[in-house]
Amino acid sequence: MTPDVHGPTVDDHTRCIHYRTPLDIIAIRFACCGEYYPCHLCHEETADHPSRPWPEGSENVHAVLCGACRRELTIAEYTAVDACPRCAAPFNPGCAAHHPIYFG
Template identity: 55%
Template sequence: MIVHGVVVKGVEVDSQTRCKHYHTERDIIAIKFKCCDTYYPCHLCHEECADHKALTWPKEEWNEKAILCGNCGEELTINEYMNSKSTCPNCSASFNPGCQLHYHLYFD
C-alpha cells in the first residue's frame, strides 16, 4: 500500500496505515524497521511479511525519521514520536497511546 507517497508493507494495510492486527481510529502510524529500512504498521505485519527477524533501533539513532503519520504523511524521528504525547506534531491527529507498550519491540 502506498500511504502519502510512502510504501507501507503489511497485512490488509489501509490508506492511513491501519492493518489486520491494529485497526482502531488511532492506529495511524507505521514504523520503519531498522533491519530492512521498510515501513510496516506493526511488529506482527513485519513478522508475517518479512523473511528475517526484526532489529530494534539503537538509542544513538533515535534522530532518524522512522515513524510515518498515516493521517498527514509526516515522517517523524523516533525521538519526536516518543515525545509527542500520542499526537502528531504536524497535524494534531491522535495516535494510539497503547503503542508505548510495544516500544521495546522497535527501539532499544
C-alpha cells in the same frame, strides 16, 4: 515522495489487520530492513527476516510515519508527543507497550 507501507494494511491510514482502531495510524520503519510496516506482527508475517529494534543513539532517525498526513517523524519526535505535530491526529497511547520491539 511518500514511503510505501508493507504488510496487510486495511486502509490508507496504515491500519492493519492486527491494529485498526481509530488511533492506530502510524507505521514504523524497521531498523533491520529500512521498510515501513504498520506493526511488528505485520513485519513478522511478511518480511523474510527477523525484526531488529533501532539501536541506542537512533533518536534522530526518521522511523515513524503518520498515516493521516504522511509526515515522517524522528524517533525522538514520536516518543515526545501524543499526536502528530503536523496534523494533530492522535496516536494510540497503547503503542508505548511495544516501544522495546521498535526502538530498543
